Amino acid sequence: MDFAPSDEERAIRDTAREFINREIMPLEPEVLRRERAHLPGLEPGQLRELQLRARKFGFWGLDTPDEYGGMGLPAVTQSMVWTEVGRTFVPFRFGGEADNILFHANEEQKREYLLPTIEGERRSCFAITEPGAGSDAANIRLTARRDGDDWVLDGEKTFITGGNEADFAIVIAVTDRDRDVRRGGSTAFLVDRDMGWRSEFIQTMGEGGPAALVFEDVRVPARNVLGEVGQGFALAMQWIGKGRYVIPSHALGIAERALAMAIDHANTRHTFGRPIGDNQAIAWMLADSETELEAARWLVLRAAWTVDAGLDPRHASSMAKLYGAGMVNRVVDRVMQIHGGMGYTRELPIERWYRQARLLRIFEGTDEMQRLIISRDLLRGYTKLGGHLA
Ligand SMILES: Cc1cc2nc3c(=O)[nH]c(=O)nc-3n(C[C@H](O)[C@H](O)[C@H](O)COP(=O)(O)OP(=O)(O)OC[C@H]3O[C@@H](n4cnc5c(N)ncnc54)[C@H](O)[C@@H]3O)c2cc1C
Numbered sequence: 270m271d272f273a274p275s276d277e278e279r280a281i282r283d284t285a286r287e288f289i290n291r292e293i294m295p296l297e298p299e300v301l302r303r304e305r306a307h308l309p310g311l312e313p314g315q316l317r318e319l320q321l322r323a324r325k326f327g328f329w330g331l332d333t334p335d336e337y338g339g340m341g342l343p344a345v346t347q348s349m350v351w352t353e354v355g356r357t358f359v360p361f362r363f364g365g366e367a368d369n370i371l372f373h374a375n376e377e378q379k380r381e382y383l384l385p386t387i388e389g390e391r392r393s394c395f396a397i398t399e400p401g402a403g404s405d406a407a408n409i410r411l412t413a414r415r416d417g418d419d420w421v422l423d424g425e426k427t428f429i430t431g432g433n434e435a436d437f438a439i440v441i442a443v444t445d446r447d448r449d450v451r452r453g454g455s456t457a458f459l460v461d462r463d464m465g466w467r468s469e470f471i472q473t474m475g476e477g478g479p480a481a482l483v484f485e486d487v488r489v490p491a492r493n494v495l496g497e498v499g500q501g502f503a504l505a506m507q508w509i510g511k512g513r514y515v516i517p518s519h520a521l522g523i524a525e526r527a528l529a530m531a532i533d534h535a536n537t538r539h540t541f542g543r544p545i546g547d548n549q550a551i552a553w554m555l556a557d558s559e560t561e562l563e564a565a566r567w568l569v570l571r572a573a574w575t576v577d578a579g580l581d582p583r584h585a586s587s588m589a590k591l592y593g594a595g596m597v598n599r600v601v602d603r604v605m606q607i608h609g610g611m612g613y614t615r616e617l618p619i620e621r622w623y624r625q626a627r628l629l630r631i632f633e634g635t636d637e638m639q640r641l642i643i644s645r646d647l648l649r650g651y652t653k654l655g656g657h658l659a
Pocket residue numbers: 395396397398400401402403404405427428429430431473479628631632633634635636637638641
């Protein structure tokens with residue numbers, strides 16, 4: 270068993286790190302200043318400009334296959350790169366990406382939606398959650414009714430990331446009320462904003478905000494069905510599955526950076542004539558944080574590895590998402606405690622991480638939903654104790 274990254278994984282990780290250190294981290298003070306003034310952290314167009322700069326560095330489409338101009342990296346390498354991205358709080362991500370389920374598009378849809386999204390010319394959002402259906406996603410009510418060559422969509426989605434900025438939405442709608450939404454009763458649609466939906470900004474404790482999407486008799490041509498009629502829920506689960514290792518990969522970067530700040534502060538801040546790190550109360554917070562960080566790292570890498578190995582990644586990914594999201598919340602809380610009053614100010618990014626990290630326990634499957642999946646697999650005997658070594 271070899272826990273060392275390959276030369277290639279290490280080279281890609283180091284290049285990503287260099288780019289983040291050199292091009293992204295210097296923007297941090299400006300991001301904090303802008304956000305304190307209630308402006309988006311990056312100016313309009315700045316994210317795209319940074320993504321194009323990263324493209325010159327060789328980073329374009331981590332998950333996007335070769336034939337679409339991307340890097341098509343294995344999940345383990347993607348996870349390592351996402352951890353590097355997590356080390357900065359600048360709202361940056363590498364470009365050249367599209368929602369994984371957009372690759373189910375037909376040739377015409379690829380030209381109209383997939384390729385421009387990869388190029389950053391169009392922006393998508395993914396919408397399944399509704400006011401009455403979050404964890405219980407099979408309870409969605411937004412309906413698409415067939416009318417001649419069109420479908421007509423009525424209903425509401427909520428908490429949609431990117432919903433304020435997107436020019437098209439991937440919408441999961443009920444298309445057959447007589448069937449279970451999970452088994453043939455729902456369909457995914459590609460719905461342009463100018464087909465008639467509107468978005469309403471939702472203020473949250475995080476920076477930026479998701480949107481509610483309102484559909485009132487929105488007419489969508491039948492050629493805008495993504496995948497097959499009846500396949501909506503399966504596509505939705507595929508979309509969500511990706512996040513379950515990407516989200517905790519990102520969390521590792523946040524925890525690593527925050528913990529490095531705490532170690533530095535514990536060595537340099539003096540009280541009662543000695544560094545605060547000399548106190549066991551502080552030292553043990555550091556020890557617990559690193560231990561949990563490493564435990565999370567190996568859960569995350571194993572989840573990514575199951576994807577690359579072609580195994581069913583759901584159980585491992587749920588454990589990685591559950592533990593990784595909890596870990597980053599505990600670590601950032603301790604880092605704030607170690608920084609005392611300064612940790613609570615907006616001079617430092619700690620309170621920002623504190624607010625950002627809290628979301629990770631809620632979206633793309635709450636802690637409780639991950640526990641439900643993990644325990645159900647165990648109780649039904651679907652997974653064996655011992656993971657893939659069993
Ligand atoms: C900032 C943000 C961005 C988001 N982005 C998107 C997006 O892009 N697209 C999208 O479709 N959705 C998105 N979501 C929605 C998100 O996935 C849901 O909020 C989440 O799945 C929880 O659903 P809910 O809010 O309806 O809570 P509920 O399902 O109402 O749950 C409330 C509480 O009850 C618990 N609970 C529910 N059922 C059980 C059970 N059986 N056993 C034990 N506990 C249970 C939950 O864990 C939670 O603690 C986003 C949400 C937020 C906050």
